[in-house]
Every structure is written in C-alpha cells, then in structure tokens.
Amino acid sequence: MLYGLLRIADKYRLRVTDLAGGSHEPNSRHYLGVAFDADTINGVRVSKNNPSYAEVMRLCRLYGATEILGPGKAGHSYHIHCAWPKP
Numbered sequence: 001m002l003y004g005l006l007r008i009a010d011k012y013r014l015r016v017t018d019l020a021g022g023s024h025e026p027n028s029r030h031y032l033g034v035a036f037d038a039d040t041i042n043g044v045r046v047s048k049n050n051p052s053y054a055e056v057m058r059l060c061r062l063y064g065a066t067e068i069l070g071p072g073k074a075g076h077s078y079h080i081h082c083a084w085p086k087p
Helices: 002-009 052-062
Strands: 014-018 035-041 067-069 080-083
Touching: 002 014, 002 052, 035 052, 052 067, 052 080
Parallel strands: none
Antiparallel strands: 014 035, 035 080, 067 080
16 A cells, blocks of 8 residues: 555655544454545645546556545545555
C-alpha cells in the first residue's frame, strides 16, 4: 500500500484522511494497514467534478489495489478509498 501511495504521490498531491485509524466497517482493510482514503487531489476536493479522481483510482489499481471506491459509489462521493489485498 505504501509503495502505491508513494508512486501516486510522484504525480498527485493527495490529502490522506485515513490510513489505519478512523471509523470503518468491521472488516475494513484500514485496520490491517493496507488501505488509505484521500479527500483532496492537488488542492481540489474529490468529487465527480474533479477530473483527477478517475486517474488516481486508475493508478491505485495499477499499483496493486484490489478495492477502489470513489465518486459514484455509496458513501464515497467526496473521497477515494484504495485498499490492497489482505496480508
């Protein structure tokens, strides 16, 4: 997860709001330390109106994330969630 996040950070400035903490579903990969949420890309809030969100989600997949959620998915209208396989 950290490798993917660092590679994405080569191209985009993200404001990461959750890594291993926060309040999530009981089986969330956040609690395993293999997920992150970001609500801002290059200083612009994540939303369907921010064209960068789709590219960041694509990069998450490219770098190994298997659970990628964002605008258009319930509960993810204003942030991106990228999670890697459980260790």
